Amino acid sequence: MIDLTATYHGIPVFYIVPILFFGPILIWMLYMMGIKHIIYLPGEVIAKRKREREEREQLMDERRKKMGQTEKVRKRETKYTAMSWVGQGLFYALFALPIYLWSADPAYRLTNDGEAQIKLSLSKPGDHKTLCVKMSREELRKLPPQKRGKQKCGRERWPVYIEFYMDGELLYAKSIKPSGVASDGPSLFYQKFQVPAGTHKISVRMRETGREEGFDSQIEETVNLKATQVLAVDYHTEESRFILR
Amino acid sequence: MRLLDPRQCRTWSRLRKVHILPGKPFASYRRCRADLSQPRSNPDMDPGSEKKESLLNKKPIRQPLQNALLRLEALADKPFGPKGNPLRQMGTISFYLFWLVSISGIYVYVLFDTHVPNAYQSVQAMTEQWWLAGIMRSIHRYASDGMVLAAVFHLLREFLFDRYRDARWFTWFTGVPILWFLLFSGISGYWMVWDELAQYVAIASMEWLDWLGIFGEPIANNFLTRGSLTDRFFTLMLFMHIFAPLFLLAIMWIHVLRMNHAKINPPKGLALGVLAMLVVLSLVYPATSQAPADLGIAPATVRLDWFYMAFYPVFEEYGAGPLWIAVTVVSVFIMAMPWIPRIKLPRAAVVDLEKCNGCTRCFIDCPFGAVQMQARTDARPFEQEAVVDISLCTACGICVGACPTSTPFRHSEDLTTGIDLPDFPLKAMKARTVKAMEVLDAEATPDEPRVVVYGCIHGADLSPVEGPGVKGVTLSCISMLPPSFLDFALSKNASDGVLIASCRSCDCYNRLGDRWMDERLDGVRDPYLRRRVPRDRLFVSYVGRTDVDELRRDLDEFREKLKALPAAALAEEEAR
Numbered sequence: 001m002i003d004l005t006a007t008y009h010g011i012p013v014f015y016i017v018p019i020l021f022f023g024p025i026l027i028w029m030l031y032m033m034g035i036k037h038i039i040y041l042p043g044e045v046i047a048k049r050k051r052e053r054e055e056r057e058q059l060m061d062e063r064r065k066k067m068g069q070t071e072k073v074r075k076r077e078t079k080y081t082a083m084s085w086v087g088q089g090l091f092y093a094l095f096a097l098p099i100y101l102w103s104a105d106p107a108y109r110l111t112n113d114g115e116a117q118i119k120l121s122l123s124k125p126g127d128h129k130t131l132c133v134k135m136s137r138e139e140l141r142k143l144p145p146q147k148r149g150k151q152k153c154g155r156e157r158w159p160v161y162i163e164f165y166m167d168g169e170l171l172y173a174k175s176i177k178p179s180g181v182a183s184d185g186p187s188l189f190y191q192k193f194q195v196p197a198g199t200h201k202i203s204v205r206m207r208e209t210g211r212e213e214g215f216d217s218q219i220e221e222t223v224n225l226k227a228t229q230v231l232a233v234d235y236h237t238e239e240s241r242f243i244l245r
Numbered sequence: 246m247r248l249l250d251p252r253q254c255r256t257w258s259r260l261r262k263v264h265i266l267p268g269k270p271f272a273s274y275r276r277c278r279a280d281l282s283q284p285r286s287n288p289d290m291d292p293g294s295e296k297k298e299s300l301l302n303k304k305p306i307r308q309p310l311q312n313a314l315l316r317l318e319a320l321a322d323k324p325f326g327p328k329g330n331p332l333r334q335m336g337t338i339s340f341y342l343f344w345l346v347s348i349s350g351i352y353v354y355v356l357f358d359t360h361v362p363n364a365y366q367s368v369q370a371m372t373e374q375w376w377l378a379g380i381m382r383s384i385h386r387y388a389s390d391g392m393v394l395a396a397v398f399h400l401l402r403e404f405l406f407d408r409y410r411d412a413r414w415f416t417w418f419t420g421v422p423i424l425w426f427l428l429f430s431g432i433s434g435y436w437m438v439w440d441e442l443a444q445y446v447a448i449a450s451m452e453w454l455d456w457l458g459i460f461g462e463p464i465a466n467n468f469l470t471r472g473s474l475t476d477r478f479f480t481l482m483l484f485m486h487i488f489a490p491l492f493l494l495a496i497m498w499i500h501v502l503r504m505n506h507a508k509i510n511p512p513k514g515l516a517l518g519v520l521a522m523l524v525v526l527s528l529v530y531p532a533t534s535q536a537p538a539d540l541g542i543a544p545a546t547v548r549l550d551w552f553y554m555a556f557y558p559v560f561e562e563y564g565a566g567p568l569w570i571a572v573t574v575v576s577v578f579i580m581a582m583p584w585i586p587r588i589k590l591p592r593a594a595v596v597d598l599e600k601c602n603g604c605t606r607c608f609i610d611c612p613f614g615a616v617q618m619q620a621r622t623d624a625r626p627f628e629q630e631a632v633v634d635i636s637l638c639t640a641c642g643i644c645v646g647a648c649p650t651s652t653p654f655r656h657s658e659d660l661t662t663g664i665d666l667p668d669f670p671l672k673a674m675k676a677r678t679v680k681a682m683e684v685l686d687a688e689a690t691p692d693e694p695r696v697v698v699y700g701c702i703h704g705a706d707l708s709p710v711e712g713p714g715v716k717g718v719t720l721s722c723i724s725m726l727p728p729s730f731l732d733f734a735l736s737k738n739a740s741d742g743v744l745i746a747s748c749r750s751c752d753c754y755n756r757l758g759d760r761w762m763d764e765r766l767d768g769v770r771d772p773y774l775r776r777r778v779p780r781d782r783l784f785v786s787y788v789g790r791t792d793v794d795e796l797r798r799d800l801d802e803f804r805e806k807l808k809a810l811p812a813a814a815l816a817e818e819e820a821r
């Protein structure tokens with residue numbers, strides 16, 4: 001991917017890329033909307049257009065003069081008085097009023113007072129369901145050369161099962177299916193919890209090997225949460241452990 | 246010589262030709278020409294039937310709302326004048342606000358810093374320069390809010406006036422993606438400020454999107470902890486905020502593409518007024534940021550922009566799934582509205598090649614782009630001929646009024662025209678005019694002037710003003726009336742005056758009827774009213790459906806005026 005935050009001759013790339021990318025689209029659209037008639041015309045066409053336009057206007061003028069009497073046909077046009085300016089002002093105020101009232105108000109209460117938030121997030125591949133097996137010679141010969149590995153591995157993974165306790169109470173338990181069409185991707189998980197502020201004992205346990213009992217990894221910690229604080233509980237795959245942040 | 250440039254209409258037909266847009270390509274237009282086998286589909290919508298009531302008048306819910314809106318608009322007509330009435334210009338105002346948002350957007354983009362730690366401060370700095378950057382920032386926000394307001398008003402208005410079914414489905418249908426992109430543009434804009442609101446809205450939006458499970462790793466993880474949000478992701482968010490309005494513009498363009506002579510700019514006075522309103526609002530109530538974002542903190546309250554974020558409380562209360570379902574159901578429902586139920590229009594206009602000389606007037610004047618010109622298919626010595634696409638025609642009859650061959654000065658037996666409505670042909674229009682004149686003649690008292698009133702099924706009902714000396718003829722649109730009919734109605738000395746009950750300015754149900762009629766009377770649009778027609782025996786009254794009293798007043802005034810006129814025509818005849 002292009003590094004958008006880099007600079008090119010002192011100009012940040014993120015200024016240039018949108019212009020390069022969307023500029024042509026915008027120009028095409030303006031072109032289709034009729035700008036082309038203005039930009040790309042040879043001189044004689046412009047002159048011809050101008051002549052035509054003038055002729056047209058002249059003709060209309062002549063016609064208007066000839067008709068002469070049309071204003072009799074119609075009721076008078078609107079006359080603007082002081083009152084109409086006041087009236088217009090009122091209508092504009094009526095338009096501005098909802099914007100004034102609702103563009104940043106009323107405030108919306110997301111959480112109760114004295115609550116903290118715990119975000120539990122996970123991107124963890126479960127173990128493969130089947131262990132890899134060594135392939136026999138026959139099997140290897142049937143495969144095209146570039147595919148001849150030593151082992152045959154099933155791609156499907158176990159779901160990841162997760163439990164979340166706070167102060168000894170089970171708040172959440174879920175078995176998360178692996179992502180991907182062939183169920184071969186990591187199990188993905190994201191969940192928010194609102195909890196009262198204060199000191200809590202938190203524990204998260206996870207099993208990823210398809211076993212029925214016990215856990216493959218867990219964390220237990222006492223945290224002191226202030227109101228509106230966010231605590232992220234995240235699994236670090238590289239370090240194979242949960243991290244509280 | 247032609248008065249208008251038919252090139253105006255070409256983009257649409259070219260796009261149709263290459264199948265970019267829905268509709269039939271040119272080649273198959275011809276098959277639409279004679280579709281007379283169908284039975285008359287809806288006598289209610291047809292001015293030819295003697296029924297006075299139009300389909301619109303039978304809506305139990307819509308009609309009172311429609312009346313209320315008409316009254317409100319009449320109120321706004323007073324200060325603004327009918328042509329500058331903002332309530333009838335909400336579509337053009339939305340367009341105009343889009344340009345204002347774009348211009349102010351480019352300005353704030355130049356001052357904006359896309360590095361996460363600096364973004365908030367760079368926006369804050371704009372507000373501190375209250376006299377320029379601050380105003381730009383506020384206009385950027387308030388014009389966006391105004392756009393939602395104007396678009397929703399415009400939507401409701403098109404609905405209330407039933408201008409969204411049949412041939413108009415396309416315009417209505419494309420309005421829904423406009424709403425999506427409009428909302429997304431605004432929401433993504435609020436991310437840029439990177440304050441508490443931005444943080445909440447960004448996280449909630451990402452959680453909402455994550456529910457779909459199509460992004461692999463949850464994108465909400467980009468906001469997990471302090472320092473999670475990278476410049477790269479933030480720049481991506483900025484991209485979305487530039488992307489979305491460009492898509493919005495593209496759809497807005499498609500939205501009006503199908504219409505002929507679409508009006509996308511408000512009148513100058515209105516444009517200035519809206520700008521002034523925004524500047525005043527920006528000075529009185531400058532747009533400000535909330536506290537800087539901090540991913541380590543979940544704010545307990547946020548001040549939402551309710552124009553764009555009214556959905557977030559729904560998300561908080563019911564969760565992502567129900568909100569997705571609600572959004573889908575509401576969108577699909579609105580998109581399907583043109584078909585629930587369908588409106589049954591009278592049959593489409595039909596071209597008679599015997600009469601059509603390929604003058605292109607119907608093509609230029611048709612408000613719905615339903616007429617196309619193509620190479621001549623018969624042996625007559627003209628270059629082009631008109632063809633009608635039945636899927637676009639609303640049977641408004643404006644083309645009939647535009648065709649130079651539509652004239653009543655011929656024997657009724659061969660009264661055909663180049664383009665005609667099968668369910669209310671020129672012949673019927675003449676027959677009803679003649680009948681009106683006969684009745685007037687029979688009922689007339691010597692000192693009461695006799696007036697023929699032409700009206701439209703969508704405008705003021707003529708029956709309450711009819712009586713001795715006044716007879717109405719209702720058409721499907723006031724511009725269905727060829728100006729030669731005015732000549733006709735006055736020349737036979739069966740009437741002393743003609744009153745044209747046009748709709749309120751810029752309020753034509755068929756979009757352009759009032760405008761074309763005005764221009765024909767002014768002599769600047771073909772076919773124009775002949776000079777010999779005495780103008781003081783004509784009167785145009787701009788009245789909507791609820792303006793029967795005003796129509797009556799205008800009529801009385803007109804008849805008073807007529808009384809004062811020397812009975813020139815009568816005198817001539819007596820002298821003979």
Ligand code: HEM
Nearest residue numbers: 336339340396400403408409413416417420421507508509
């Ligand atoms: C930013 C949003 C929008 C803009 C800028 C916009 C603009 C316009 C404009 C300029 C016209 C042409 C008016 C004319 O010349 O007669 C129009 C017509 C129309 N719009 Fe919109 N519009 C918007 C949103 C919507 C939405 C959300 C809907 C409905 C879902 C909608 C439905 C219609 C319909 C049905 C017409 C056709 C009226 C007719 O054929 O008589 N519009 N719009």
Ligand code: SF4
Nearest residue numbers: 611638639641642644
């Ligand atoms: S009847 Fe109206 S919509 Fe149909 S072709 Fe004529 S002008 Fe166009």
Ligand code: SF4
Nearest residue numbers: 601602604607648663
């Ligand atoms: S206005 Fe009449 S004569 Fe002219 S192109 Fe249309 S149908 Fe033919």
